[in-house]
Amino acid sequence: MTRVAIIGNSHVGALREAESAIKFAFPTLEITYFALARHRFNNAQYGEDGFFRADIPDEAERKSVIEINGMTEIDLRDYTHILVVGQGFLFNGLYTLIAQYNILGLTDTGKAQSISKALLRDTMLLRIRGFGNRIARKFHNDPRFVIAQKPFPCLQPDATTDHAATAAHPDAAQIADLLRTTIADQMARHPVGFLPAPDDLLSGPLHTKPEFSRAAMLPADQPPSPSDFTHVNARYGFELFKIFANQWLGLVPVTSPQTEKV
Amino acid sequence: MTARSPYQNLPPQAFWRSAIVEQSEAALDHLFVPKFALTHETALMTAGSCFAQHMHRALSGAGWNVLQAEPMTDIVPRKLAEKYSYGIYSARYGNLYTARQFRQLIQEALGDTPLNLLVWQRDGRYFDALRPSVEPDGYDTAHDVKRARMEHITAVRALLQQAECIIFTLGLTECWEDAATGLALPTAPGTIAGDYDETSVIFRNFTYPEVLADLEIARDTLRAHGLSTKIMLTVSPVPLTATATGTHIGTATTYSKSVLRAVCGHLVQTDADFDYFPSYEIITTPVVGGPFFAPNLRQPSPTGVDVVIGLFAAAFMDDAPAAFPQENNEVGDEDDVQCEEILLEAFRQ
Numbered sequence: 001m002t003r004v005a006i007i008g009n010s011h012v013g014a015l016r017e018a019e020s021a022i023k024f025a026f027p028t029l030e031i032t033y034f035a036l037a038r039h040r041f042n043n044a045q046y047g048e049d050g051f052f053r054a055d056i057p058d059e060a061e062r063k064s065v066i067e068i069n070g071m072t073e074i075d076l077r078d079y080t081h082i083l084v085v086g087q088g089f090l091f092n093g094l095y096t097l098i099a100q101y102n103i104l105g106l107t108d109t110g111k112a113q114s115i116s117k118a119l120l121r122d123t124m125l126l127r128i129r130g131f132g133n134r135i136a137r138k139f140h141n142d143p144r145f146v147i148a149q150k151p152f153p154c155l156q157p158d159a160t161t162d163h164a165a166t167a168a169h170p171d172a173a174q175i176a177d178l179l180r181t182t183i184a185d186q187m188a189r190h191p192v193g194f195l196p197a198p199d200d201l202l203s204g205p206l207h208t209k210p211e212f213s214r215a216a217m218l219p220a221d222q223p224p225s226p227s228d229f230t231h232v233n234a235r236y237g238f239e240l241f242k243i244f245a246n247q248w249l250g251l252v253p254v255t256s257p258q259t260e261k262v
Numbered sequence: 263m264t265a266r267s268p269y270q271n272l273p274p275q276a277f278w279r280s281a282i283v284e285q286s287e288a289a290l291d292h293l294f295v296p297k298f299a300l301t302h303e304t305a306l307m308t309a310g311s312c313f314a315q316h317m318h319r320a321l322s323g324a325g326w327n328v329l330q331a332e333p334m335t336d337i338v339p340r341k342l343a344e345k346y347s348y349g350i351y352s353a354r355y356g357n358l359y360t361a362r363q364f365r366q367l368i369q370e371a372l373g374d375t376p377l378n379l380l381v382w383q384r385d386g387r388y389f390d391a392l393r394p395s396v397e398p399d400g401y402d403t404a405h406d407v408k409r410a411r412m413e414h415i416t417a418v419r420a421l422l423q424q425a426e427c428i429i430f431t432l433g434l435t436e437c438w439e440d441a442a443t444g445l446a447l448p449t450a451p452g453t454i455a456g457d458y459d460e461t462s463v464i465f466r467n468f469t470y471p472e473v474l475a476d477l478e479i480a481r482d483t484l485r486a487h488g489l490s491t492k493i494m495l496t497v498s499p500v501p502l503t504a505t506a507t508g509t510h511i512g513t514a515t516t517y518s519k520s521v522l523r524a525v526c527g528h529l530v531q532t533d534a535d536f537d538y539f540p541s542y543e544i545i546t547t548p549v550v551g552g553p554f555f556a557p558n559l560r561q562p563s564p565t566g567v568d569v570v571i572g573l574f575a576a577a578f579m580d581d582a583p584a585a586f587p588q589e590n591n592e593v594g595d596e597d598d599v600q601c602e603e604i605l606l607e608a609f610r611q
Contacts, residue, residue, distance in 0.1 A: 093337040100335060104406040113332065114413055116406065118399050119346050123338045 001030045002249065005079045006241075007052060009038040011086025011150055014214075014237030021238050025253030026245055034074040036065065038086075046139050050077035076144075083195070083244055085148040087135060089183055090127040092162065097123060098175060099165035107170035124178060129186045136190035146193035146248055149183065151236060152206050154213035156229035167206040176205035198243055201236060212236035282548055293549060293573065297530070297537040298492050300427060300578045305329055307352040307425035307491075309367075311359045311433020313498035313541065313562065315350045320571040321429075328352060331421035332414065347396035352425075353418050356393035359433040360468065361476035361525075362446040366392075368480045371418040372487045378443045381407050382456030389455040391440070391447060400455060422484065425491050431541075432522040433498040435468040436506060436514070450506075465506050467517075473525045481535050495526045495538045499545035501560055539577075541570045 006015050012035035015022070022031060036044055036054050040061075044054035053073030056062045065072050076082055102114040139145040153163055169175060180196065187194035203209040210216060215224035217233045245251040274280035274289040281289035300306070306328045308318040322328040334348035347354045358364050370377045380391035387400030388407045393414075401407050438450045441464050452458035468476075477493070484491050497519060505514035519542065529536035545554050545562045550573065554566020562570075 097335060097337050104409060105402045112413075113417075114410060115334075116346070116397055116401055116410070118397065118401075119338070119342075122342055122345075126339055126342055127337075 002028060002081075003030045003032070003079045004249075005032045005034060005074060005076055005082045006085060007034040007041075007074065007076075007082060008085035008087070008148075009036060009041045010231065014151075014232045014234060015083075015085065015241055016237070017234035018237035018241065021234065022241050025238075025242070026251055027254060028251070029245070029249075032074065032079070034069050034071075037061075040065075041086075046076070051075050079144065081244075081248055082139075082145045083148060083241075084135070084139070084145055085240070086150045087131075087147050088150045089131045091150075091179065093127060094120075094124055094179070095162035095166040098169060099162040103171075106174065109169060121178065121182075124182050125186070128179075128182050132183075132186040132190060136192050139192055141191045143191045143193065146195055146244060147187065148195040148240065148244070149197045151197050151212070151232045151240075152202065152208045153230040154208045154210050154215065154232070155203065156215075156226065159226075159229070161226075163206065167204065172205040179206075193248060195240070195244055195247070198239065201239055208232060208236065212239075285551065290550065290573075293543075294540055294577045296577050297534070298427075300494075302326055302579075305424050305426045307421055307428045309351055309355060309358050309364065309428065310431030310496070311357055311498040311500065313433070313496070313500050314357075314429070314431035316562065316567045316570070317429055317431060317496070317541070317574075318351050320567060321574075324571060324575060329421055329424055331417040331424075345398055347393070353421050354393065354396045354414055355418065356395050357433070357448055358430075359448060360435065360437045360446055361432060361473045361480070361522075362437060362466075362468065363392075363448060364430055365476040365480040365483070366446055367418060368422065368483050371415050371422055372483055376412070376415065377445065379404075379408050379411060380440055380443065380445060380447075382451060382454075384455035387455070391451070391456060392445065394449060394454040394456075422487075422489060422491070425489075427492045427494055429494045429496065429539075431496045431498050432473075432526070433500070434502065435473065435518040435521050436502070437466045437468065438506075439464045439466055467507055468521070470521050470524055473521055474528060477525065477529060477536070478533075481533075491535075493536050495529065495536060496540075497522045497526060497542035499542045499562055499566075503560070539574060541574075544570050544573060 006012055012033055016033045016035070019031070019033070022029075034052070035041075040054045040056065044052060046052045051073050054065075056065060056072060062072060097115070097120065100111065100113075102109055102111040103117055103120055104114045105117040135147055139147075152167075153159075153161075155167075156164065166172065166175060184194070184196065197208070201208055201212055212232045212235055213224075213229050214231045214233050215228035218224055218228060242253055245253075269276070273292070274286045275292035280286045302325055304327060306321065306326055308314055308321070308328060310317075318328060329352045330349065331353040332348065334343040334346075338346075338348070340349070344350050347356055355367055358367060366377070377392075381404045382389040382391045382394060384400060388402070388404045389397065389400045390407050390411050392411075397410075401410065438447045439445065440447060441462050446466075447463070450458060451463060477495075481493060501515040502511060502518060505511050507514050507517075509517075523542060526536075526538040530538045540549075543549050545552055545566045547553060550569055552566060552569070554563045554569060555561065556563045
């Protein structure tokens with residue numbers, strides 16, 4: 001059996017929900033899931049002893065972590081690969097920048113103040129490079145780790161977020177290209193692997209297809225919250241894992257995902 | 263009968279021994295006696311030569327109301343924002359080394375007719391010749407330069423309308439003018455962008471009457487638009503990096519600084535709208551324990567900047583920090599100022 005750990009923040013949920021489908025499609029794999037709240041995950045340490053652990057002083061939170069994971073730390077020494085999901089690469093700040101300023105050289109969005117494309121590019125580079133350096137260091141530049149980009153939010157009706165403004169930018173495709181190449185270039189500098197948000201799962205430059213949102217899976221009588229559009233469902237989780245398994249483990253699913261309910 | 267002398271009953275600040283050698287505190291109190299009041303609430307605009315960046319940073323950091331007409335979100339790291347000339351002055355005009363540039367900017371911002379757009383090129387990129395350093399790699403197109411300049415001038419107009427006092431640091435008398443338009447340039451073409459062609463630019467070394475006239479016209483322009491802004495002048499203590507006069511850099515520096523300082527002296531004595539803060543004297547002479555230069559003997563040391571700001575604050579505030587030199591690690595890397603003149607040195611190599 002090949003042992004794979006899937007660790008990360010709340011975005012682990014989509015893969016966890018796809019657990020049975022993944023198990024069915026990749027029977028040679030033994031998979032462990034380990035999720036922490038985003039702030040805890042960001043502060044958690046991968047120690048020299050091979051354990052990934054967070055300092056959780058609050059007893060109630062510790063109980064909650066144990067309830068989710070069955071443990072508060074994970075021993076990663078014996079895993080062939082560790083897929084680290086839900087990593088945002090500081091995109092939110094970039095969305096804010098794009099939402100606040102007109103970008104010279106792109107279509108005018110009517111903002112009072114403009115910035116140059118060069119400044120946008122440099123800011124993007126600095127933030128993404130910084131994030132990439134930190135996460136590679138966090139996992140000791142160990143090539144067993146594969147860092148998966150957080151999914152782009154799904155289209156949410158009447159959203160007023162900076163992401164929504166960026167996705168609605170007339171040149172969103174150009175912005176998305178810049179993000180894509182910057183993140184790929186920067187992560188290629190590290191021994192850790194990198195799994196981008198898959199193009200096939202996108203409906204537009206910066207949106208994940210609506211059928212992959214958590215909102216799409218809710219019962220008709222349950223109104224979705226904003227996080228149901230920023231988080232994806234088990235179908236996305238399965239698709240993401242499938243790409244990971246193919247690229248890093250050389251595996252293809254033994255059955256089509258359509259034949260296994262996820 | 264004892265002989266009488268006009269120096270007989272003068273206060274300590276009038277004598278080198280008591281004021282400088284003995285560093286009398288009573289004398290120090292008279293180094294700068296403001297003509298007009300400033301408080302932490304006074305809306306300040308900063309502009310000028312490289313040294314003005316120190317003034318801007320220190321005053322902003324000390325809680326003075328330093329205006330920012332072209333703000334940059336803190337999503338952009340500070341060093342990067344500064345590389346693009348955000349937050350180094352009250353707007354993105356870059357360094358205004360000469361009184362002519364200062365006058366020109368005010369006239370453009372408050373005038374009805376925009377100046378001719380001067381665009382320089384380098385490696386297929388486009389630069390605003392009146393502030394070529396604000397976009398280190400230039401813009402994609404000349405149209406972008408135009409759009410950025412229009413926004414900038416709109417921002418400067420709003421800034422001038424809001425400012426109660428402009429702190430302007432004079433740096434140079436030497437200047438290159440565009441031959442076709444007569445516009446004063448911050449740097450010679452070919453330094454940051456553009457190509458040097460001796461028929462397209464004219465070298466000027468402004469005289470005392472010219473500098474005086476530029477500052478008075480700048481002030482008159484403000485008044486003509488109903489603005490009662492005061493102007494606090496300083497002279498940059500930073501020597502010239504290079505001179506195009508054909509003379510020795512030492513004498514060229516003395517000429518520049520002398521003319522600028524003399525103009526300040528005249529305006530302080532004769533014109534209620536102008537005052538002068540002696541940062542030049544504080545950094546370059548022993549008046550407050552200096553001179554305060556970094557090891558390159560050109561840039562002011564961090565201690566010197568602290569003393570300048572301390573004395574500035576002390577002149578206006580009852581609870582100002584001590585003006586005398588404090589312990590300082592003298593590491594200037596984090597707070598390097600942007601100065602096109604440094605490029606001249608690079609070109610010399």
